[in-house]
Amino acid sequence: MREDDPPSDDDTRSLLSSHVDAHPTDRPEPFPLQTPVQRASDPTEFDLEIEEELAYSAAHVTSVLKPVSITMFLVVLIVKATSEQLGGSVVQSPYLVYREVDTDDTGTRAMKALVNALVIVGGVLCFTVAFFFLYKHRCTRILYGWLGFSVGSLLGFSGGALSYTLLVKAFNSGNAWFPAVDMYSFVFIQFNFAVMGVAVVFWRSPLLAKQVYLVIASCIMAWVLSRFFPEWTMWALLWGLACYDIFAVLAPC
Structure with missing residues (x-):
């Protein structure tokens, strides 16, 4: 056969067989078959992702419950300690529309508490809208101030x-x-405590220091609510703020 002639079928088959025999390791090995029990026992990538998400969720819930539990415990101690000193009296806040009187019946107290809570929640809504527009227009200095x-x-x-x-x-x-x-x-210490708290909360600081200041701020706010808001209004306000938070988080707008 001359060099110019095209290769025949026998030559092509011989070349292919020699190429395959020269590289026997290139052949893919068959995938080992597994029984259903083995497939169920092997962790898949999906199962690992679910385990990681569950572990992250559990750690997140634990990190939230710990400071909340500490705050609730401290609030109970503070209210109990100050109630004797203040005589158990409640100085009603000037922000209330109606003031609760001991002579009011249950329906009147409920109506007054509902109106007071709606007014305060409405004020919170107005401030939230103002915050939104300030953030939208990049007024960060006003927000931080x-x-x-x-x-x-x-x-x-x-x-x-x-x-x-x-x-x-x-x-x-x-x-x-x-x-x-x-x-x-006392004024000097309290002033430095407040300034340091603002710096810790809004600036770079250790996480523990920030958590301590946030717990203290929560305790102070809870004490203010128990001190300046009557019982019915306080409970109505808590329910109103809870409903407002749910609406603010789940609302599509």
Whole structure:
């Protein structure tokens, strides 16, 4: 056969067989068959993803429940400690539309509490809308100033009232180990505490310090609600805020 002639069928088959025999390891091995029991016992990628999601969810819930439980425990202690000092009286907030009177019947109290809660929740809604438009128009300085002033006021003024009440109770209890604090030192310490709280919450800080300040702020806010809001209005406000949070989270807008 000349070199110019095309290869015949026998030549082609011989070339293919020699190529296959030269590379015997290139042949794919058959996939081993598994029984249904073996397939069920082997963890799949989907199962691993589900386990990771469950572990993450459990860790997230635990990280939320721990500070919430600490806050609830501290609030109970604070309310119990200050109720004796304040005589159990409630100074009704000036933000209330109606004031609860002991002579009111159940229906009147419920109606007053509902109106008070709706007014406060409406105010929260207005502030939320204002926050949204400020954020939409990139007014971050106004937002940070507003939030910083709110947190500073809560820690400074409301926290100062709570600290003063606890100091008076500790001083009147006759504890010899408790040092006396003058008014100037108290104002200086409270001012630094509030400024440090604003810096910790809105600036770079250790996670533990931020959690401590947030727990303290939550305790102060809960004490303010129990101190300046009557019982029916407080419960109605809690239910109203809970419903508002559900609406704000689940609403598509």
